[in-house]
Amino acid sequence: MADKKMGGRSLCLPGTPSFLGYANCVGGKEGEGPLKESFDRISTDPFFGEKSWEKAESAMVKIAYDGALDKAGLSPSAVDMLFAGDLLNQCIGTTFGLKESGAAHFGVYGACSTMAESLALAALMVEGGFADVAAAATCSHFATAERQFRSPMEYGGQRTPTAQWTVTGAGAVILGREGSGPYVTHVTPGVIVDAGVTDANNMGAAMAPAAYDTLSRHFTDLGRSPGDYDLIVTGDLGELGSRLLRELFQKDGVELGSRYTDCGLLIFDQEKQDVHAGGSGCGCSASVLTGYLLNGVRSGKWKRILFAATGALMSTTSSQQGDSIPGICCAVAIQKEKGV
């Protein structure tokens, strides 16, 4: 067993679970951004044909999940376990969207790190022999997040320069023991890191120390350096958070350079789309992973990437009570070829 548990907290998956299918679904604004070609479904109707934004979010994650199953060529009954969660109170986005999946359901909550957390757990279940096929899914919707975390949409609140734009998007992946890749080779789960940031309009700053913690442990545990990856992608640190992450590594004499980017910077056009510090939300890293990133690994554009989604573990109640914003980051190493 010792070969799975590495030094530190990192885990090695010698069986290298394979992606069998993956898909996404996004809103109109995301569909106008730089990654538009990588989305399976773009809905210009923010309600996705439903009567409320919450139901729209559920509809969206169902579309992504069904799409991933289709691409895997599997029926819903082939999925042994499904790990899913979202930002809505009590995770109703994924619960209602996926309540008819028929799979063993494990609700997870990692805020905007949920895609990496759920992917990591699904991969570990396959690796551990507990599932032949395991799935992971998450979603977020700009309108549900705005009214739950900030102000009623009708209020038209002004946004601060450090604010990020919650992505309307969902992503789902299906993993199995046998497949033609890409493959999951390592997982470095996150510890909660609280740097004392209290500004709920500056999530990037709150999450950057957690990303630094997880990524630097990942490199140490595996004896790797950033240069061992063709691409290192954090979840949704945005402009400010990703700059902070670069600076934290620079203090160690490590230059992340051009191989490093962030899903929150990739999904929107920072010049033209007026999203301030970039994209955020569970659906941000989920829709970028299940299109642009996995497509790139599959096509051989990148041989090995490190996907490190980040989450801010706060609520309106904790912020109203003056609490700081703890961050978390879960990293998953993904490569084109089988083997660790």
Add this chain to the structure above:
Amino acid sequence: MADKKMGGRSLCLPGTPSFLGYANCVGGKEGEGPLKESFDRISTDPFFGEKSWEKAESAMVKIAYDGALDKAGLSPSAVDMLFAGDLLNQCIGTTFGLKESGAAHFGVYGACSTMAESLALAALMVEGGFADVAAAATCSHFATAERQFRSPMEYGGQRTPTAQWTVTGAGAVILGREGSGPYVTHVTPGVIVDAGVTDANNMGAAMAPAAYDTLSRHFTDLGRSPGDYDLIVTGDLGELGSRLLRELFQKDGVELGSRYTDCGLLIFDQEKQDVHAGGSGCGCSASVLTGYLLNGVRSGKWKRILFAATGALMSTTSSQQGDSIPGICCAVAIQKEKGV
């Protein structure tokens, strides 16, 4: 690997992860109930010395977690992974209570089934060789749940006869590969079951079909019957839900009889404590498991029990939008002796 994955969704854990330590912490009302002798810490101060109920809930789960570590004789750094979640929006109860644990943190959301979900995942991680030591913890607080899900405490709302009383309590367990038991032998994770119940004051009825689904699959998958367990305990179906569960099994010609009970019925005195249909909340099954139940297995009172926590996967938003209440139930088989 095939020996772990059984027919249906049930999982076998041949390595039988052992409880190394477990502890709980409850409020004053719980401390006056029938299980008072099984609680490690009873606080007559509902604020647990904190300034808000939410902070009290966090303080409570920290006490339980620290207590479990103490009993296991382990320092916090010995814990590889921690699975934790709660009922508060964005799971702030466990996040803030356990943010300094230093363990790899996996946030989970299973509503009131969280103790079983987190315990199951921790056990699977140990069994799979991904953790030497894994922990699970959850909590709930009557006052935080009332004001989040129902009415402001000051309003003094009238309760319906089918309403349950959210337990102020927390529980934590530490599992490891080697130990003197009790041992986890099997897990039957739940699928989401939506029976169409829309009455948020009748959670028991919403969750009973999910409990029936998981328990009946457990018996079928393992080739066991209720008679193979000395005790079968659902999470918090309460008076109405547990009666419904008995009736669902009776339709199959199966009599659960006196070996079946429910954490929501055990924790309060139904005659004297005015809790209507019984206890509920993540802390209900958590505090009953980590005292009365595990003590009973350890002492030999019961050789084998089936712990099946139940959850109602709704939010105030979903109920306000007229949605039904999907239920879920995760079952974990626990026994005194090692071996499956």
